Amino acid sequence: MEDSDKHSGLEMTPQQMRQLASKAADILIDRIGSMDGAKAWDGEFREILAREFDGPPPENGRVAEEVLEQVARDVLPYGAQLDHPRFFGFVPSSPTWPGILADFLASGFNINTCSWLVSSGTSHLELVVIDWLRSWIGYPESAGGLMTSGGSAASVEAIVAAREAAGHPAQPVVYMSNQSHSALIRAALIAGVRREHIRLIETDDRFRMDMNALRQQVSEDQAHGLHVVAVCANAGTTSTGSIDPLVALADYCKNEGIWLHVDAAYGGFALLTADGKEKLEGINRADSIGVDAHKWFFQPFEAGALIVKNGQHLNDAFAIRHDALQDTIWGANHPNFSDRGLQLSRSPRALKIWMSVQIFGIAPFRVAIQRGLDLANRAATYVESSPALELITPVSLGIVCFRVNDGNHDEQSLEEINRKVLAHVFWDELAFVSSTTLKGKFSLRMCILNHTTTWNDVQRTIDLVIRIGSKALDPT
Numbered sequence: 464m465e466d467s468d469k470h471s472g473l474e475m476t477p478q479q480m481r482q483l484a485s486k487a488a489d490i491l492i493d494r495i496g497s498m499d500g501a502k503a504w505d506g507e508f509r510e511i512l513a514r515e516f517d518g519p520p521p522e523n524g525r526v527a528e529e530v531l532e533q534v535a536r537d538v539l540p541y542g543a544q545l546d547h548p549r550f551f552g553f554v555p556s557s558p559t560w561p562g563i564l565a566d567f568l569a570s571g572f573n574i575n576t577c578s579w580l581v582s583s584g585t586s587h588l589e590l591v592v593i594d595w596l597r598s599w600i601g602y603p604e605s606a607g608g609l610m611t612s613g614g615s616a617a618s619v620e621a622i623v624a625a626r627e628a629a630g631h632p633a634q635p636v637v638y639m640s641n642q643s644h645s646a647l648i649r650a651a652l653i654a655g656v657r658r659e660h661i662r663l664i665e666t667d668d669r670f671r672m673d674m675n676a677l678r679q680q681v682s683e684d685q686a687h688g689l690h691v692v693a694v695c696a697n698a699g700t701t702s703t704g705s706i707d708p709l710v711a712l713a714d715y716c717k718n719e720g721i722w723l724h725v726d727a728a729y730g731g732f733a734l735l736t737a738d739g740k741e742k743l744e745g746i747n748r749a750d751s752i753g754v755d756a757h758k759w760f761f762q763p764f765e766a767g768a769l770i771v772k773n774g775q776h777l778n779d780a781f782a783i784r785h786d787a788l789q790d791t792i793w794g795a796n797h798p799n800f801s802d803r804g805l806q807l808s809r810s811p812r813a814l815k816i817w818m819s820v821q822i823f824g825i826a827p828f829r830v831a832i833q834r835g836l837d838l839a840n841r842a843a844t845y846v847e848s849s850p851a852l853e854l855i856t857p858v859s860l861g862i863v864c865f866r867v868n869d870g871n872h873d874e875q876s877l878e879e880i881n882r883k884v885l886a887h888v889f890w891d892e893l894a895f896v897s898s899t900t901l902k903g904k905f906s907l908r909m910c911i912l913n914h915t916t917t918w919n920d921v922q923r924t925i926d927l928v929i930r931i932g933s934k935a936l937d938p939t
């Protein structure tokens with residue numbers, strides 16, 4: 464037998480595959496089952512990890528079960544447990560089992576949703592999911608979009624589409640509020656906007672873009688010969704969940720002929736509730752909207768999406784023919800998703816959303832999103848009822864910003880006290896809370912959107928802050 468007729472050694476028997484897959488499933492199911500009693504965060508210093516992992520790759524393989532156990536014991540637990548019921552830092556993510564399985568199946572079938580020819584099935588599901596998003600937003604049939612790795616990629620694609628629609632001007636300017644996510648600034652830079660032409664517009668006392676400041680900056684820039692490419696609004700800022708004045712922005716951008724993009728990566732799925740729909744009124748008048756299903760739609764990373772009101776804009780910006788891909792043109796109504804964005808090879812991200820919704824139905828998603836909103840409102844009331852705490856800004860979309868403050872300390876001491884409190888909460892290991900800075904004030908911040916979080920989780924966490932905070936306020 465020729466060497467080339469033999470197996471390379473990269474295959475496994477069906478029995479080995481089944482055993483390993485079943486072990487991996489057991490590890491995950493046990494983790495989910497024991498989450499409530501586990502830490503919300505763990506981490507390790509590099510030198511400790513280096514002792515175990517550094518070195519050249521082994522020439523010969525090890526026992527597969529041992530590798531799996533090592534990863535489950537010594538690698539994966541070291542980090543934020545973003546799906547822990549008391550993980551309230553940054554933006555948590557709490558995927559459901561169908562979404563996790565969808566990613567497993569997608570890897571196993573080795574799907575590349577680049578073109579209809581290469582993946583008709585998952586391309587079609589992407590159309591279906593994009594159409595769901597379209598209808599939740601209230602966009603017309605002409606809207607189109609694609610799944611992305613997340614809000615960052617959606618922002619890049621939106622600003623590139625806006626730039627192309629504006630005729631790819633030489634001196635582009637992009638506007639966003641001073642509360643916008645750094646992902647939007649990075650997106651504008653990638654799209655070729657000079658750093659000094661990315662305008663961070665002032666916000667009001669509730670962290671919403673100041674329309675007068677926007678109008679004034681746009682007129683000044685136009686007077687200087689700069690070319691307005693887009694205004695980027697927030698539908699749920701990461702710091703406070705604040706929502707920019709979407710109706711006023713839509714009116715203004717329509718009058719001025721400016722592309723309005725809405726970064727709804729954090730808050731977009733609130734549209735599935737009556738409460739959220741009311742708060743996000745006007746979002747459907749934007750030219751493009753980015754949302755993240757790995758945030759408030761309970762999917763594993765990566766599950767972002769960009770929806771553009773006139774879907775053709777994406778093809779105009781991104782479709783480029785290549786001779787080696789000429790066979791992939793299936794014809795009318797059979798889109799190649801790689802023509803709509805920055806990736807050619809793409810995992811089938813719509814699959815997890817589609818499978819989750821088929822298995823659970825959409826009703827429990829609405830309930831879970833509403834629960835996050837309700838818990839955050841209840842948490843704010845609880846904060847306000849404590850003489851040791853101050854609610855820094857009214858709750859907008861599931862985020863509670865507060866600090867330890869009994870009214871007897873100046874701003875500098877309050878910052879020191881709250882930094883200390885945050886560190887102690889962190890060491891306590893009951894829960895994970897993060898911080899932000901709001902108009903110069905150091906603020907504790909809880910983002911409550913995990914579908915497994917209960918009032919008890921929220922209350923225990925705030926009680927812990929009160930306990931630690933009371934000591935920090937009066938250390939005697």
Ligand SMILES: Cc1ncc(COP(=O)(O)O)c(C=O)c1O
Pocket residue numbers: 554612613614615616644646647699700701726727728729730755767
């Ligand atoms: C409002 C907002 N925009 C954009 C992003 C970036 O999204 P991603 O991390 O999915 O790229 C985030 C992430 O938290 C966000 O909260």
